[in-house]
Amino acid sequence: xxxxxxxxxxxxxxxxxxxxxxxxxxxxxxxxxxxxxxxxxxxxxxxxxxxxxxxxxxxxxxxxxxxxxxxxxxxxxxxxxxxxxxxxxxxxxxxxxxxxxxxxxxxxxxxxxxxxxxxxxxxxxxxxxxxxxxxxxxxxxxxxxxxxxxxxxxxxxxxxxxxxxxxxxxxxxxxxxxxxxxxxxxxxxxxxxxxxxxxx
Numbered sequence: 001x002x003x004x005x006x007x008x009x010x011x012x013x014x015x016x017x018x019x020x021x022x023x024x025x026x027x028x029x030x031x032x033x034x035x036x037x038x039x040x041x042x043x044x045x046x047x048x049x050x051x052x053x054x055x056x057x058x059x060x061x062x063x064x065x066x067x068x069x070x071x072x073x074x075x076x077x078x079x080x081x082x083x084x085x086x087x088x089x090x091x092x093x094x095x096x097x098x099x100x101x102x103x104x105x106x107x108x109x110x111x112x113x114x115x116x117x118x119x120x121x122x123x124x125x126x127x128x129x130x131x132x133x134x135x136x137x138x139x140x141x142x143x144x145x146x147x148x149x150x151x152x153x154x155x156x157x158x159x160x161x162x163x164x165x166x167x168x169x170x171x172x173x174x175x176x177x178x179x180x181x182x183x184x185x186x187x188x189x190x191x192x193x194x195x196x197x198x199x200x
Contacts, residue, residue: 001019001020001021001022001100001101001102002017002018002019002020002100002101003017003018003019003020003061003097003099003100003101004016004017004018004061004062004063004099004100005018005020005059005060005061006047006058006059006060006061006062007058007059008058009047009048009049009058010047010048010049011047011048012047014047015047015062015099020061020100022101022102023097023102023103023104024104025072025073025074025077025104026074026075026104027074027075027076027077028074028076028077028106028107028108029073029074029077029104029105029106029107030070030072030073030074030077030079030080030086030104030105030106030107030110031070031071031072031073031074031102031103031104032066032068032069032070032071032086032102032103032104032105032110033068033069033070033071033101033102034066034067034068034098034100034101034102034103035067035068035069035119035123036066036067036068036119036120036122036123037063037065037066037067037098037099037123038063038064038065038066038098038123038124038125038126038127039063039065040064040065040127040128042064042127043062043063043064046062047062051093055093055094056094056095057095060095060097061095061097061098061099061100062095062097062098062099063096063097063098063099063100064089064090064091064092064096064098064126064127065087065088065089065098065123065124065125065126065127066087066088066089066090066096066098066103066123066126067085067086067087067113067119067120067122067123068085068086068087068103068119069083069084069085069086070082070083070084070085070086071102073107074104077107079107079108079110080107080110080112084112085112085113085119085122086110086111086112086113087110087111087113087119087122087123087125087126088105088109088110088111088126089109089126089127089130090103090105090106090109090110091105091109092127
């Protein structure tokens with residue numbers, strides 16, 4: 001099979017397309033034909049030798065976020081069958097080798113892809129989705145029946161009404177002194193949670 005392997009720490013030029021042996025799933029593992037692999041900042045830092053190089057040996061095949069189709073299952077694997085569409089972040093932070101045509105990992109490292117989700121979107125989800133989930137459940141302690149923070153109100157750079165398109169923020173009428181942290185509501189309708197910004 002083909003894989004993007006690197007033999008030295010460095011920039012993208014450190015990776016080369018090579019032929020490597022196709023992995024074989026062992027007990028509890030699945031062999032997944034990679035349809036899409038996600039690229040995250042951690043992949044770049046690792047490739048440069050700035051992240052998980054202490055647990056990785058050169059040469060290695062980078063990549064963790066992946067989406068694809070189960071081709072074969074190892075003995076004792078009952079969670080998936082050949083043909084199932086899956087996505088996941090296997091082996092992190094150990095080498096998973098997702099920048100390849102096939103990858104093997106324990107079945108528990110994958111989840112079934114929801115209907116209507118494409119391979120590209122699914123491969124972009126694992127690390128970012130897990131980070132968001134951990135922030136909501138572990139940091140913000142959101143649980144069933146709790147109000148929790150308002151999700152989805154932020155506007156990323158480039159989004160309609162995002163930071164690069166907003167009017168400059170000015171101090172509110174009650175805090176005109178330099179160094180005051182309070183800011184008046186945005187022209188686009190966003191409001192502060194401070195009581196006096198709601199007219200209190």
